[in-house]
Amino acid sequence: MTNPANPIQHSFELAAERCEDLTPLVYRRLFRKHPEAESLFRREGGELVKGSMLALAVDAMLDLAGERTGHFRLIGCEVQSHDAFGTPRELFGSFFGVIADTMREILGHAWTPEIDDAWRQLLDEISRLVAESQAQIEA
Numbered sequence: 001m002t003n004p005a006n007p008i009q010h011s012f013e014l015a016a017e018r019c020e021d022l023t024p025l026v027y028r029r030l031f032r033k034h035p036e037a038e039s040l041f042r043r044e045g046g047e048l049v050k051g052s053m054l055a056l057a058v059d060a061m062l063d064l065a066g067e068r069t070g071h072f073r074l075i076g077c078e079v080q081s082h083d084a085f086g087t088p089r090e091l092f093g094s095f096f097g098v099i100a101d102t103m104r105e106i107l108g109h110a111w112t113p114e115i116d117d118a119w120r121q122l123l124d125e126i127s128r129l130v131a132e133s134q135a136q137i138e139a
Contacts, residue, residue, distance in 0.1 A: 007115045007118035007119075008062060008065035008066070008118050008119065008122055009062055009065065010115065011103055011107060011111070011118075014106075014107055015103055022054060022058075022099075022103075023051045025102050026098060026102045029101060030095065033094070037091055056078075057075075057095065059074075060073075061096065061126070064125060065122050075130065076129050076132065076133040078092070079133035089130070093126070093127060096123055097123060104119075
């Protein structure tokens with residue numbers, strides 16, 4: 001098998017073959033790791049919010065790991081909007097790691113060293129973007 005040009009995109013493609021909807025898996029893991037996060041979602045319409053939030057995060061991550069057309073900038077904007085909602089900053093950044101952990105679980109043996117390395121680099125880049133956004137807020 002040849003190495004895909006974009007291991008992040010490839011990992012999402014592999015996950016899509018194995019899982020119809022990442023949303024319940026990601027949020028179950030998020031709430032297990034951060035039980036305080038569950039109260040941040042309203043009861044009514046919360047499932048739509050979760051799905052939308054995850055879709056926007058995935059879109060931003062794919063853009064950051066790929067063409068960088070600008071969608072990745074949503075990450076910095078959302079730091080500020082989540083700050084206004086009272087979301088702890090550590091929780092905001094942790095969400096992306098939860099997505100990665102969920103993907104690793106779904107892919108199982110298909111989670112290659114190349115995919116792992118790409119995800120580590122992506123999470124480092126996201127951490128940098130979050131830190132820069134926080135610095136802008138505090139300035």
